[in-house]
Amino acid sequence: MNAVQYIYWTVFICWFRALLMGRRSDHTREELRALFISEGHAHLAQAGLAKFSGREVAKRVGYSVGTISNLFGSVDGLIVAINSRSFEVWAQVLRDRLESAGEDRIAALVDGYFAFAKESPELWSAIYAHRLPEGLDLPEEDKDRRAGLTQIVEDEIRTVLPAGTDADLVRLARSLVAVVHGHCSFVVSGSFALLEEPEPHAAALARVRESLAAHGYRAEDFRSELGLGDSENRGSL
Amino acid sequence: MNAVQYIYWTVFICWFRALLMGRRSDHTREELRALFISEGHAHLAQAGLAKFSGREVAKRVGYSVGTISNLFGSVDGLIVAINSRSFEVWAQVLRDRLESAGEDRIAALVDGYFAFAKESPELWSAIYAHRLPEGLDLPEEDKDRRAGLTQIVEDEIRTVLPAGTDADLVRLARSLVAVVHGHCSFVVSGSFALLEEPEPHAAALARVRESLAAHGYRAEDFRSELGLGDSENRGSL
DNA sequence: CCGATTAATGAACGCTGTTCAATATATTTA
DNA sequence: TAAATATATTGAACAGCGTTCATTAATCGG
Numbered sequence: 001m002n003a004v005q006y007i008y009w010t011v012f013i014c015w016f017r018a019l020l021m022g023r024r025s026d027h028t029r030e031e032l033r034a035l036f037i038s039e040g041h042a043h044l045a046q047a048g049l050a051k052f053s054g055r056e057v058a059k060r061v062g063y064s065v066g067t068i069s070n071l072f073g074s075v076d077g078l079i080v081a082i083n084s085r086s087f088e089v090w091a092q093v094l095r096d097r098l099e100s101a102g103e104d105r106i107a108a109l110v111d112g113y114f115a116f117a118k119e120s121p122e123l124w125s126a127i128y129a130h131r132l133p134e135g136l137d138l139p140e141e142d143k144d145r146r147a148g149l150t151q152i153v154e155d156e157i158r159t160v161l162p163a164g165t166d167a168d169l170v171r172l173a174r175s176l177v178a179v180v181h182g183h184c185s186f187v188v189s190g191s192f193a194l195l196e197e198p199e200p201h202a203a204a205l206a207r208v209r210e211s212l213a214a215h216g217y218r219a220e221d222f223r224s225e226l227g228l229g230d231s232e233n234r235g236s237l
Numbered sequence: 238m239n240a241v242q243y244i245y246w247t248v249f250i251c252w253f254r255a256l257l258m259g260r261r262s263d264h265t266r267e268e269l270r271a272l273f274i275s276e277g278h279a280h281l282a283q284a285g286l287a288k289f290s291g292r293e294v295a296k297r298v299g300y301s302v303g304t305i306s307n308l309f310g311s312v313d314g315l316i317v318a319i320n321s322r323s324f325e326v327w328a329q330v331l332r333d334r335l336e337s338a339g340e341d342r343i344a345a346l347v348d349g350y351f352a353f354a355k356e357s358p359e360l361w362s363a364i365y366a367h368r369l370p371e372g373l374d375l376p377e378e379d380k381d382r383r384a385g386l387t388q389i390v391e392d393e394i395r396t397v398l399p400a401g402t403d404a405d406l407v408r409l410a411r412s413l414v415a416v417v418h419g420h421c422s423f424v425v426s427g428s429f430a431l432l433e434e435p436e437p438h439a440a441a442l443a444r445v446r447e448s449l450a451a452h453g454y455r456a457e458d459f460r461s462e463l464g465l466g467d468s469e470n471r472g473s474l
Numbered sequence: 475c476c477g478a479t480t481a482a483t484g485a486a487c488g489c490t491g492t493t494c495a496a497t498a499t500a501t502t503t504a
Numbered sequence: 505t506a507a508a509t510a511t512a513t514t515g516a517a518c519a520g521c522g523t524t525c526a527t528t529a530a531t532c533g534g
Binding site for chain 1: 512513514515
């Protein structure tokens with residue numbers, strides 16, 4: 001390719017991009033938000049919320065400090081967006097676990113809850129450590145994105161319990177999320193209470209089963225018999 | 238008191254303090270630590286961990302910025318000390334509740350757990366939001382001060398369950414703390430999961446009772462009968 | 475009374491998030 | 505085509521943060 005062709009090509013690219021995006025920048029506003037969220041996610045996972053720096057994220061993306069304020073209102077806004085993304089990743093972990101689960105889907109849920117927290121402790125604890133400054137509260141869009149996680153649990157609890165009043169079922173499901181959350185929180189923060197507990201997530205599962213049992217859940221119906229592998233057991237149903 | 242008496246008195250005070258404390262400052266090192274912790278506690282309760290400022294605390298106490306580093310190693314050290322103090326206050330809340338409780342001491346425990354968190358949400362969440370920088374971990378002294386809280390719960394659980402293996406009992410007690418903690422955490426952070434739950438602490442208590450029941454606890458034995466006041470009931474035992 | 479010791483200081487440093495006048499580019503209008 | 509308008513992006517300036525450490529000031533041991 002000679003010099004003239006190169007110039008033509010470059011001019012064409014510029015024109016095409018301008019036509020397509022109607023913007024003067026390299027990215028649309030949404031593309032840019034996605035870039036910041038993606039890079040911010042990586043930075044948060046590595047540095048943790050305490051050492052999270054909006055400036056650092058901007059530097060990595062290759063934009064200037066002020067851009068975060070333009071896109072997200074403030075660094076808090078960026079963190080909210082990053083955390084909502086974490087919720088989506090987390091929900092996907094749960095769905096994956098459910099898909100490859102045997103009959104014991106309750107155990108799969110608990111496993112999935114812990115799996116994300118243990119794999120990305122900084123992302124997980126940032127979700128709960130971050131609090132919006134007084135006055136501001138979570139945008140409706142983010143609430144929706146985050147509700148997906150509890151929805152998954154509610155659906156499974158509904159399946160596993162005998163037919164009853166749905167209103168109480170939703171509340172029970174969310175309470176059980178809190179049960180697992182409590183154990184997970186102690187594990188991730190290395191808290192005093194569960195330091196010597198060898199299998200915290202087994203404890204969480206036990207508590208969940210005990211509460212479910214009190215509402216008519218019979219573990220035997222959903223769990224592989226002792227001595228039988230999951231695959232064999234699945235085939236026999 | 239005339240002027241001469243006043244001067245004598247002042248001189249005596251100075252001499253006595255110098256004799257007693259062997260220090261050149263107004264306070265011993267421990268007194269000074271206590272001052273910073275006390276003032277820091279007030280500041281943390283008001284501002285929250287995110288806006289907590291060591292400089293601000295130093296200013297309020299009337300000492301300079303560097304003093305925190307001298308006394309606590311770093312601002313993180315100060316926060317650790319403040320949080321340990323919070324644990325002690327919290328444990329006292331539990332003891333008070335137990336003292337004035339009727340037969341239903343389990344309910345009193347759950348109430349006490351929530352009471353501190355709802356009364357001082359910033360102090361409560363600072364306990365769990367604060368994480369020491371990598372490498373450092375909690376001084377042994379602080380671990381001891383914090384363990385008191387779980388100890389109280391363990392003692393009560395032991396009382397309420399039929400005699401069994403003590404090893405499992407300790408683990409169960411701590412797991413139940415996690416159950417309550419999970420609900421409390423969602424309430425304080427205003428999390429999605431319990432937003433519509435009208436009585437989160439009732440839900441926590443219900444989960445605890447269900448798990449205890451699975452281990453031989455019979456609520457009826459420790460709860461007032463319907464229609465009977467606590468005081469009457471207590472007299473009858 | 476005089477060095478040695480040590481509590482306390484606070485300016486300096488490098489970091490943070492936020493603001494906003496200035497700039498550069500795209501779009502519309504004349 | 506040229507000028508005017510609109511807007512995405514910049515980055516210096518600012519106030520506040522935690523940490524460091526040479527300096528100061530006060531007490532102690534001899």
